[in-house]
Amino acid sequence: MADPKGFLSTPRRLPPRRPVAERVRDWNEVQVPGGLLPIVGAQAGRCMDCGIPFCHAGCPLGNLIPEWNELVSRDDWRRASERLHATNNFPEFTGRLCPAPCESGCVLAINQPAVTIEDVERAIVDRAWESGYVIPKPPERLSGKTVAVIGSGPAGLAAAQQLTRAGHTVAVYERADRVGGLLRYGIPEFKMEKRHLDRRLAQMRAEGTKFRTGVGVGTDVDAAELRARYDALVIAVGATAWRELSVPGRELAGxxxxxxxxxxxxxxxxxxxxxxxxxxxxxxxxxxxxxxxxxxxxxxxxxxxxxxxxxxxxxxxxxxxxxxxxxxxxxxxxxxxxxxxxxxxxxxxxxxxxxxxxxxxxxxxxxxxxxxxxxxxxxxxxxxxxxxxxxxxxxxxxxxxxxxxxxxxxALGFSGPERDGGLIDQLGLELDARGNIARDEGFATGCEGVFVAGDAGRGQSLIVWAIAEGRSAAAAVDRYLAGSTTLPAPVTPADRPMVV
Missing domain, CATH: 3.50.50.60 (FAD/NAD(P)-binding domain)
Structure with missing residues (x-):
């Protein structure tokens, strides 16, 4: 660890937020611009570099938290970015939107305030973009295999980026007019300004990922026909079937x-x-x-x-x-x-x-x-x-x-993927007992070459689980196409968050 007594000498501090009266008049993120950097090094220095880092168990991505905490405390931002991106395709998303179960697993949290892991993560990736450390990583050679990813939320984007970097030709299909899924149209601007999403999408395009917007698979394009055009299909449509409130008066306007x-x-x-x-x-x-x-x-x-x-x-x-x-x-x-x-x-x-x-x-x-x-x-x-x-x-x-x-x-949550869009019926997919698309231990459905990632198979969950599933499903697809894979697979479909 950078400072053996850091957790004793440095109290937990959060970055300042802009005054309420100011921020409710605009749609910018609520934090004071630049307010994190002056404190983040000391906050990272509170990390004890535990022999068994339980923060890893709290994070389905397996983020190398003690490693990049120490690098930030030593002001080594380039290497911190490398370690952060080794396990997470989109830390600017999780650093703003994840509820940070890793902090609940921090050993300090037994009897003290946890390390501000999420703030350190956000500081690393923001500094990496500003310093030019985040660059496109196109594959050295193409495999000749093609993959269609249906859905451009965090699971679909993570799967697409991993498969593109593995050398496959990937096209992402999104029914909305812009890429991003709920990241684009569900998350308010004050929680994550969309410039962060657009910047990452530009990186993916430079790596070779193609995007097809305004195409509803199951309505505009027959899902079975799409499957026939590609060597593999990844379904990452999320759990967007919203729950209803069936009480008298529900039909009223407003x-x-x-x-x-x-x-x-x-x-x-x-x-x-x-x-x-x-x-x-x-x-x-x-x-x-x-x-x-x-x-x-x-x-x-x-x-x-x-x-x-x-x-x-x-x-x-x-x-x-x-x-x-x-x-x-x-x-x-x-x-x-x-x-x-x-x-x-x-x-x-x-x-x-x-x-x-x-x-x-x-x-x-x-x-x-x-x-x-x-x-x-x-x-x-x-x-x-x-x-x-x-x-x-x-x-x-x-x-x-x-x-x-x-x-x-x-705002009652979601019950699984939408059933009436044609996608499930056209591919002959089955649903599990919870109403999600059924899949085996390798993310594969009963339809040859069709895989499921994210909330469509897991049910409503966290963004960090969606990214982890996208990475793991990409490894399964790569193995299906190439016979073996070196892509990481941090979770299985059966994995669940730590609960009592």
Missing amino acids: IHQAMEYLPLANRVQEGDFARPPITAEGRHVVIVGGGDTGADCLGTVLRQGAASVTQLDIHVRPGTERPEDQPWPVHPKIYRMSAAHEEAQELGASPDADVDARLFSAATIRFEGAHPGPGGATAGVRALRLVGIDADGRPESGSERVLRADMVLL
Whole structure:
């Protein structure tokens, strides 16, 4: 380790965020530009370089965390970038979007604040881009084999980059008009500015990866015909079948799925609209769902100038300390405040919330609206009726209440890949018991030469798992095409995060 006493002499510090009043008026990332570099060397020096680094177990990519921590503490940014990119194709994505289960596995986290691993990761890759360390790596020779990757989210992009570098000719098919999947249209700009995505895509194009946008495989192109044109197919379409909330009043106007709402806000940043077709401006908004997608909606609603916003979480409010039944090194369920929640709290955005903008232990029982207008126009939502629930999910007597709501966003997660797009039926694929595309221990489906990577096979998961699956599926495809492979395979389809 760089400093044997670093973890004793240096307290954990996070990079400063821009003032709330400033950042909610724009869509830039919330951190103070340049605020990380002055502190990151000392923070990396807190790493103990453990004999058994449990941070590795927390990270499905197997990131070489102690190695690049020491290199950063010694100001060796080039070698730190090399070690970081050895296991992660897109650390600028994970360094901004991953909830950092590696930090929960940090040995320091047993009784002290963990090393700020995610911040160090982000600092390394940002410095690498600025210094010109990140360059295209085209293959030395081509294999003569062709691969189609369906979907351009993190799993598809990781698989495509690995296979391109192995010498195969790779084309990525994306049904949207731009590449990136949920990275492009699901993640708000204030969490990750899209210049980071565009910069990485430029590297991939320079390496030889081809992109076909505006092509829905299963609708615009028959999936079986596409399979016949390529030597192998990688399905990385994600788990985009959103969960519904089947309660009375769901048909009222003004109730939208999160993934109907968020892409439109992102398209404004892309220049497609001056004003989004669905906006929270001046409206009383309720977000149903307490996860990351709900927090993304919250930050977006605040920037659009909502009159008020409340986020409902069906779960009991967690404590601030690791529960006894979730011991180190698992990633615990504790109370965390995102940048969006910090903004809502400071702005007093929700008069009804328990804390920041959230109401915990709250279940929606129905929506209420005005009567239909002339001509049979659909009535609009005006209120949401909820009930408090106990730790066992049972309604609490006398806890019903009504929240004003003329806009409701449903952020209830996803149940697997979409079933009605034609892709699954045209290839004759089977689904597993959880509704995901079935695959074997080598990421292969029952259709010859067709493989599945990411959430389409795993179910809704984290970006770091998507990248790990993309890398592993690429190794499986390379072995299928070439008979053997030297590509890394950090996970198997059966691997799961550490849980109790």
